[in-house]
Amino acid sequence: MNYNINQLSGQQQKTSSLKAVKKLYSLIAHEKRNLIIALIAILxxxxxxxxxxxxxxxxxxxxxxxxxxxxxxxxxxILLAMYLLALGTSYMQTKLMGSVGQRTLFTLRNALFNKLQELPIAFFNQNKAGDLISRLNNDTDKINQFFSQSLMQFIGSIVTMTGAGVFLLAINIELGAATLLPALLILIFTMMVSPWVKRKNATNLKSVGSMSAEIQESLNNFRVIIAFNRRDYFLKRFNDANHQNYNTAIGAGMANNVFLPVYGLFSSLAQLIVLALGIYLISTGSFTIGLLVSYLAYAVNFYNPLRQLAALWTSFQVAMAGWDRISQILSLQSNLTDRSTGETTALHKPGLAFQNVSFAYPNGSEILHHVSFDLLPGKTYALVGPTGGGKTTTASLIARLYDPTHGTVFLNGRDIRTYSAEERAKKISFILQEPILFTGTVKDNLLYGNEQLLKYNNEELEEVIKESHLQKLLSVFEQGLDTPVSASGESISLGQKQLIAFMRAVLRNPEILILDEASANIDTVTEHLLTEILDQLPEQTTRVIIAHRLNTIEKADEIFFVNSGNVIPAGSLDHAVEMLMQGKRAS
Incomplete structure (x- = not known):
């Protein structure tokens, strides 16, 4: 499934204004009482x-x-009292809509973030984090600004215009029709230009997201930039993104300001019509000076809100462009859907099994071809093969980070898709090649996702660590469980990060433990210690080890050679080495 939100079809990306308004209203439906009060205040x-x-x-x-x-x-x-009352109602609706806007922003960001959590890894592989951050922060704020600052002004302007138009026609229908004629031209101009304005704002929001993504990617890789002395490359990429954002911002700015001067021109034209015809009617005795003053005021009350609508309509178009980008994510559905049945299949024993499994990444060639094998409880299995052969992909399918394109993965005789995410996470732990830690302490990271130990204090947790034979690994950290950890990894080494990830996985007591190059950045002594800990895991724990250093898989019960879309039993370690060398020569 294609999850690249920047490559969706035009039909998928565009939302009509009516549909967009309906969807936006659904976000504030629970604010109905406040909206009604604000509307009454506006009226x-x-x-x-x-x-x-x-x-x-x-x-x-x-x-x-x-x-x-x-x-x-x-x-x-009387006028003074009326205008003071109008001031009070204006303040009331401003305060109410400000609160509605902030609550809407809160609701929308929650909905968007929750949707991101539901989407599979394939989505994040196909989209840049910086662009997603821009949608979550910048685009949602555009909608908040419309709700809190523009919506009631928008409604108020329409009400004022409608009332002024009624008075203009009621006082003198011929003069009123002539006065309202420029408004018809404004309507035609607005309908013609609005789609262009929306496209310009959508392009600008996309470029803001692209620039955010470029900054995020460059800062994440700044060590590499410094190591290779390529600040010039960093600067060029940023300048390109910044220049593109500048051009789109200029285009959006011109589009957003095109309404105001045009509306002003037609407003002035309408006032000239009122003056010319009004003076003529006075000269014929069919009009009074007072009526002309009122008429001019109503013409101003009709066209001034119309000029305000120029700016408000721009705000609406910006909000719609932001909503289009947000709704693209909200409309996505995860392809990792759980199946309702949980019946055991008699064809498979306890443990894990691949049955005729094939897999391909979105828009990519097939990586695994009709693979079948069994992993029995309590055994140690090794996956070896050349780089890019499919080892990590196979492990990702075991952990159900992805679903097979064809075939089925079974866990304890059940289709792995019949397990809920919570059940599966308790049964399978995966130590990735690049461990992901969160800002906090060693303890915070060890307890991450482990509800069983979540309420343990330091003494209780240290006792559990001791029982799991992990105390020697904890001793590596100077402050023990209270050792600070930063998400950037600056506070600890990459090897220490891998140790925390290893301890976190083991403390979950999983049925299947997957280690993807878990010892790649640690010394030989610590690696030997990890091997001892693996040997002391519960008897029913199945270990799946991916390693390029063959000494780490010497004690494996079975070795699989993974290459060219196939997973083949390799037999002895010597045979696995021979197959690995042949695979490297072939590649």
């Missing part, structure tokens, strides 16, 4: 703003022209 605010021009026009005709200044003061007091 009250807009209504008060719309009544104002009518009162001003009435004051001009009834009190100013007749010099009844008491009436002017009375209208002024």
């Amino acid at each position: 009250v605010n807009s209504s008060l703003q719309l009544v104002g021009p009518l009162l001003i026009g009435h004051a001009v005709d009834a009190y100013v022209t007749t010099k009844q200044y008491n009436g002017v003061l009375m209208i002024g007091g």
